[in-house]
Amino acid sequence: xxQELNGTGSETQRAMRVIKFHAGxxxxxxxxxxxxEETPTMRKLKAYFSGKPGTIAGVPIEVGDKWIETxxxxxxxxxxxxxxxxxxxxxxxYFNICHPAVFSDIQINWEDLAxxxxxxxxxxxxILDQDEFAALDLDAKTRRICWQTLSDLLTTDLAxx
Numbered sequence: 001x002x003q004e005l006n007g008t009g010s011e012t013q014r015a016m017r018v019i020k021f022h023a024g025x026x027x028x029x030x031x032x033x034x035x036x037e038e039t040p041t042m043r044k045l046k047a048y049f050s051g052k053p054g055t056i057a058g059v060p061i062e063v064g065d066k067w068i069e070t071x072x073x074x075x076x077x078x079x080x081x082x083x084x085x086x087x088x089x090x091x092x093x094y095f096n097i098c099h100p101a102v103f104s105d106i107q108i109n110w111e112d113l114a115x116x117x118x119x120x121x122x123x124x125x126x127i128l129d130q131d132e133f134a135a136l137d138l139d140a141k142t143r144r145i146c147w148q149t150l151s152d153l154l155t156t157d158l159a160x161x
Contacts, residue, residue, distance in 0.1 A: 014106070016045055018069070021111045023136045028112070033069060041074040043101075043108055048086075056082075057118045057126045059091050070161075071101040071108050076149040078110060079161065093119040093161065095153055097133075097146045113138070113146055117153055125154065 013034045020029045033045030049065040059082075066083040078101060080094045097115040101108050114132040119125050127150065138146075 013046075016043065017107045018045070018047075018071075019107065019109045021109065023111055023113050023138065033067075036068070041072055043071050043103060045069045045071075045108075049082075056092060056094065057120060057124070057128075059120065061091070065091065071103075071110060073100050073103055075100060076113075076145055077153065081161070090121050092121070093158065095119075097149055113142070115146055115150060117150060119158060 013036055016033050016035050018031050018033055019027055022028045031047055031050075033047035035043060036046055037044040045068070047067050047069060049061060049067060050063055053060065053062050055061065061082065062085075064085050066086050068081040068083070069078065070080075071078045076097060076099065078096050078098060080096075082091045082094060083089060084091055095117040096110075097113050097117075099111040099113065101110040114129045114136055116128040117125065118128060133146070
C-alpha cells in the first residue's frame with residue numbers, strides 16, 4: 001500500500017519525518033506528519049494520505065484521509081488509525097508488525113516486516129501479507145517475536161487505542 005503522506009493543517013506541533021524501510025532493504029517511503037504526543041518510547045503523529053487511492057480489506061483509502069500514526073521504540077508494531085477525510089469517522093485500524101522504531105528529534109525510522117493486522121469498525125479482523133512475511137529472510141527468533149506480537153494484538157482489547 002502506498003504510504004505517501006504529508007502533514008498539513010494549522011497545527012503548531014513540530015513536523016516529523018517518517019522513513020519506512022522494507023525488511024532488510026532500503027527506504028521504501030518517507031512522509032511528513034505533525035507530532036501530537038510523545039513519551040520516551042512512543043510518538044503519535046497526524047498525517048494526511050496523498051498517495052494512489054486504493055482499498056484495504058474492501059475499505060477505500062483516498063487522498064486527504066487523516067491518519068493518526070503511533071510508533072513505539074519498545075514494541076514490535078506500530079499502528080495507524082485511518083479516518084475518512086479530515087473527519088473523526090474511523091475507517092480502520094492498521095497494525096504493521098515491525099522492528100521497534102528508532103527516534104531522533106525530527107525523525108522516525110521503522111522497518112516493516114510485512115505482516116499486518118487490519119481491524120474494521122465492526123470488529124472484523126484481517127491478517128495481511130502472510131506470504132510476503134514467509135518470503136522474508138528472517139531468523140527464527142525474529143519470526144517468533146512477530147507471530148507472538150500478532151497473537152498478542154489479536155487477544156488485546158484494542159478499543160482503548
